[in-house]
Amino acid sequence: MTKLLEIDNLSIEFATPSGPVEVVNGVSLDIEPGQTLGLVGESGSGKSVTSLSVLRLLPNNLARVAEGDIRLNGESLLGMSEKQMQNVRGNRISIIFQEPMTALNPVFKIGRQVREAVRQHNKMSGRAAQKKTIELLSEVGIPSPEQVVNVYPHQLSGGMRQRVMIAMAMASNPEVLIADEPTTALDVTIQAQILDLMRKLQKERGTAIILITHDLGVVAELCDRVCIMYAGQIVEQGDVKTLFKEPKHPYTAGLLKSMPQFTGKENQLQAISGQVPHPADYAEGCQFAGRCSSRMEMCDTVEPESYDFGNGHRCKCHLYKEGAE
């Protein structure tokens, strides 16, 4: 299969008063056309930084790609000029954010904002753009789009605003859609509607989706493959079914056990003790060692390698080193 988007051994550093701090470390992942990849992790695990770096949206003066490459259809995004990059953003790779209220401009009407996205990438007359805008809004399930183009963002509910964001992101039919916690701020019944919409659009247009979330339930519903991030690294990745059934990494297993399952009380929640370390305090060995229940001596000093279990299921943990118990 062709790799649509490929992140290869990516490391990102942030400048801080006390010197550079590495927030993303050796992340490699890839996505094929029409696939949905889940990027899961807790706050501070580096999942948003990874996705922003794909669009080169990280602040230039603060963040620096220390190592690695990002390729779209084999072409390096890091080597592109700013002008070429603008042609990629919104056109070939789009992004939607968690907070649809802050992502929309409060002083412009919805129609104007969607039209701007439409005309940015396709030369067309104002009237044609207006027509396209209404089409897009109705495609994302907004009732009476002719009226919605004339309202301001604050007049819409959270779910409707997220639909508008999706309409803008899909305006130029991107190859990759990055969705950064798209349903976190929404109620469950609205979340179900938005997930359905994303699934429908993907089916119709064959867009590849990178779904960033902390909700394993959403991942299980929507994704084909999952990457579990912890402290700036991908600790485990694989096919969604295998990974949920046979999690290899103690962190993945812990996450699954600490989620209240909707089957009721029979299984006691098992919390992972401690908390995600701050990037400045990243350890020398395995980042998870301090919270891990199967910690061994070498975990504190030696960084684990990535072990392959076939079918793209990889896990970064000393438990699978030859000779370890």
Next chain:
Amino acid sequence: MTPILKIKDLKKHYPVKKGLFGARSTAKSLDGVSLEINKGETFAIVGESGSGKTTLGKTLLRLIEPTSGSIFFEGTDITHLGAEPMRQLKTDMQIVFQDPYGSLDPKWTIGRTLEEPLRTHFSLTDSEVAEKVSRILEVVGLTPRHALRYPHELSGGQRQRVGIARALILEPKFVVFDEPVSALDVSIQAQVLTLLQDLQKRLSLTYLFISHDLSVVRYISDRVGVMYLGKMMEVGPTEALFSEPLHPYTQALISAIPQPDPEQRRERIVLEGEVPSPRNPPSGCVFHTRCPHVMPQCLTIVPELQRISEGRYTACHLYNNK
């Protein structure tokens, strides 16, 4: 079992005006809610934004004054209690808010935040206060050293532990938790949930647990009330309610939860539309605009909460004459 808290036909209506000279109307945040909470149980309230669940929690403690209806705490009517007796009652009734950062004073050390309720309610010596503060910090899984820290030095989970400690330091009998884990990461959420369970057992507390997360509610509660637009749609024991929901709204809510099991992707009941505004609630049954089983009488007649079987109540016309 004796109810520790009982509310009857509680209403909270806010006056709203459309435009400067517009017509006056009322937004019904709580519209005739009745319920009883038994000693030692965890009663959960679930609902989407705008369902009135937070208003209910705050009205119970009279942080918001009800428009009508009555609240009984341990048999006493507290609806019209004066400021001083109400203040004294706060040693028995406490609340923990969702946003642990917004509810802690950034300029106060944790120790000072925790001392405050003790100093307003009791006259204790400094050493007694200090001892109680260190004890409660240990109870919630922090160390006495945390008393010297400021809120910004703590993580979200630790701050929520401080919020819990502040509520528990007065040794209350009844605690309202308003979305206590919604702002936390899963692994931290599990830590706080197990802490709450443990504290309930050790200190024999009664909880009102407000949440929009049904998985969390199913895990922690004994009984559940489902709210929609200021009304109670269904009340029942947790397991019965989740395994066999009666009200179409409860059924849709449960079906909307993403399951953490990729083998079980199933057809969901996806509700059309959104929660209507409480300023202009639908006539008859407030859920009729989104209900898949809507019948003619739903548009005009408000369904009453009726008893279906032991402990189970629902407000839906589907169950009339049964």
